Amino acid sequence: MGEPQLCDISVSGRQGITFPRPDVPLASFPEGFLREDLPMPELSELDVIRHYTRLSQQNYSIDTGYYPLGSCTMKYNPKINEETARYPGFAFTHPLQPIETVQGNLALMFTLQEWLKEIGGFAGMTLQPAAGAHGELTGVLIIHAYHRSRADTKRDKILIPDSAHGTNPATSAMSGSRVVEIKSDSRGNVDLDALRQECDDTLAGLMLTNPNTLGLFDEHVEEVIRLVHAAGGLVYGDGANLNALLGIIRPGDVGFDVMHFNLHKTFSTPHGGGGPGSGPVGVAAHLVDFLPAPVVGIIEEGDQEMPPLYGFIAPSKSIGRMKSFHGHFGTLVRAYTYISMHGGPGLREIAEHAVLNANYLLALIKGSYHLPYERLCMHEFVVEGQWPDAPEIHALDISKRLMDYKFHPPTNYFPLIVHEALMVEPTESESKETMDAFAEALIKIADEAHHDPVLLKEAPHITPVGRLDEVKAAKELVLCCGVATLDK
């Protein structure tokens, strides 16, 4: 049975945490400002612990099972990250403290900036953006600022491949750009003819995910970048799929002008059930001055005796501030820890094994699922979750049935250019045994789809809840526990 809601467990008069009585004289409250009631639940600490512990037990998580979610990079989140981020010297520093009191933090941020620059092949870096989409917005704003600074005001067009993640067009629209979709060719690359037609003097930039959401490295990536640059545009890299490229190629080397990193994907910081993430943005030399303020820099050079004095610098043509303070520092500590434990060769091993795992899994299942693009994949691949001879079965049904085999489903219905898409990304964390077991489940389900489809249609059977009535949820909006509608 389900876990009751807080308002159902609440008992008037209970309190989990109490505080000492005031040790100062009581001041008088301002006339007319006290709230009359606060309709919040009242629980003991044990109630709270039991409630949330039981809720947690209804969750699937990396710690309990494999997530083959394409473009999410659900790799293992090392526990050491949770330790280092909690060292009091990190966790209990206030963002507005004088810089002399937080040289440890600033040194860490500076070093992380340098490491990410090295990994991506960039000349400048900001750690401020809160997530990938936030990094995308930062990057697109930088692109527009760059063109404006050169009085190149006609450029309002952003090109986005049809395989792109939804955040790409959403970001472009948020920044006031005109979005034009570019189709992919039959091998999953950006269609060069379609691209050439759009390369004109209204082109601000191209947002490119490489490898793309099909898990394919663009076979013409150099030509794509050359075409955009020749037309005066800039190339934005969506770094969501960087796990395939660590130590394999540096996007900056091949011509990307600006790129966001997803620390909560490539660099192992935990997803937390929906964040927090962190989306640092790297830029080429000509865009360094436009980075959001502040960036961490060296205020006073060090020497043999003294380390440098680190502080904050506002780039001369900065687009401004993307959020309060200077980034998700707790998340940065985790990424720093992770990179420290790998070094250059270690990062390359990540990419090699992520790509090996994906190709191995693909080899196991491609006899049972249609693969639209016959190419070596990178760290992920997309197959169709449908068969012509089992027309009532959709990707959704396969996904729900996988839950009965104790696996989280792959990404569904994305990218949009593959019908009934199932996007699978194993990551390097998963062992051969896990790949074998997952492939076996998928093949069994393919067989069930043809001979016993009801098993799929009525799945999942073993999860705490079955398929949910999403229509009811949207039409009869219940977004709060009953008690919240009481007085203000």
Next chain:
Amino acid sequence: MFIPHTDADRAAMLHAVGIEKLDDLFIDVPAKYRFPTLNLPPALSEMEVSRELQDISLANESVHDLVCFLGAGVYNHYIPAAVDAIIRRGEFLTAYTPYQPELAQGTLQAIFEYQSNLAALTGMEVCNASHYDGATAVAEAVNMAYANFRGKRSKIILSPAVHPQYRQTVRTYTEGSPVVLVGDDPQGDVNADPDILIPLIDIDTALVVVQYPDFFGRIYDYTKIAIAAHAVGALLAVSVNPIALGLLKSPGYMNADIVTGEGQPLGIPLSYGGPYLGLFATRKEYVRKMAGRLTGETVDNRGQKAYVLTLTAREQHIRREKATSNICTNQGLMALASTVYMSLLGKNGLRQVAELCFHKAHYAAQAITNLQGYSIWSSTPFFNEFVIQTPIPVSEINDLLLDHDILGGYDLSQDYHALSRHMLMAVTEMNTRQEIDQLVVVLSEVSNG
């Protein structure tokens, strides 16, 4: 390192794929750029990295080493042990976004309860599952208001008493757009009553944005501004410190249309700037205009009550360039921390914390007023932050305080040129009477020479 593959695994897998060596996986990567050597330090073991990070952390002084009177948007509040115990659970920490609800009822119910708690606290009807922080929440409120009027109204009135970093963020987000930002002219009188914004409200106004308590700690009733805004069909957004709402009337009571805020005070560590928690709540009639995730209650095919992400058609993965916002990953774990915090404290605990902050801040303010050379800048009621006028520049006072292991308040001259010798002082339940007394003693050293 974390890769489980043995040589035997690799050999078997390469064989299955039909290639000879790992390098062959990367034939599509241009040879010219392939396999760069990354200039990074050699890999450390867990034992070594733990030592190194400890050393780096010890090169800082934290609010455990220094007595903290610094606020300005984020505060040193007590975080109950149970909060971290819950958010460290792997089932919450390492779970993905709950797109497959059958496998994520824990996360979904926790978000639902977070939405409920925030709605109650803010006096609003619906609340989303989080934005990045207080600053971006205001920027999203601006976007929401602009979209609400379909571009027919482009004026946004920003009170100068809204956090400077929030206003900077709004300016970054609206750069190049038709939105016109008024009200926070640097030459304006920052001590004036917020009612001076009222004459700026007209039929071109989409949104008025104020803060509660404001950046200077002051408490105002914004009901009059709400009335003035609604008279011309404009919206009112109020950015809050949620701890204050444990004691004070909510913005919902004042008829705000949108409530945003920084949720860090609700059980989230200072952590040198983040990750924090953007609060966002609104009225039911605007629920579709609101960005961010929403969890709703429904039933499953076995008739059980269950939870699911709803109204997802607004979001980027469906709406793409027509989405209300591009937000995807938000601050899920921080929202969980805050709802555990709110559950542990409950209505009475939240009131107690707020009262402690209030009384201690007023004790400090009273003592400082009595010092020669210092005065309280505003006579308006305040919650737990207040502005003092200082006899010498704030930076010098803070240097002196630091010598006594005290972290002084925020130097307002950085953001308000009329406030050249003004410090924003914050006091929380973590400050003891002795600490406040010691602060006052050190401050008095200045006026005494």
Next chain:
Amino acid sequence: MNIPSTLKYTESNEWINLEGKIGTIGISDYAQDQLSDIVFAEVIVNEGDVVKKGDSIATIESVKAAADVYTPVSGKIISVNEELGRAPEVINTDPYGAAWIIKIEMSNPGETGSIMDAASYEKFVQEQK
């Protein structure tokens, strides 16, 4: 797939019923089927508004998709279907009848020439599959 022959259709899956200078507009059976269960609909223009061909006149949401509805002709809105906001599911059950979205007095009847007839639309729908 129901495609009444008395109506005309656009590539964005709206239908239009032409009676003299008055056009009635809705979305086709194919469109509602693609969207599946519709949970929300909002007409975003008002009576008296003047619109151009291609302007957005309504938004429709299901649990898995959202769509904008565009007017295929320019003119003045003379009537708006208030029922849609209250009962959006009627778009699924009666797309050509009770689920009309707006009535418009056309300012340029010549625009109707470029809109597909039922046979052409049927072909168009086949190509989408």
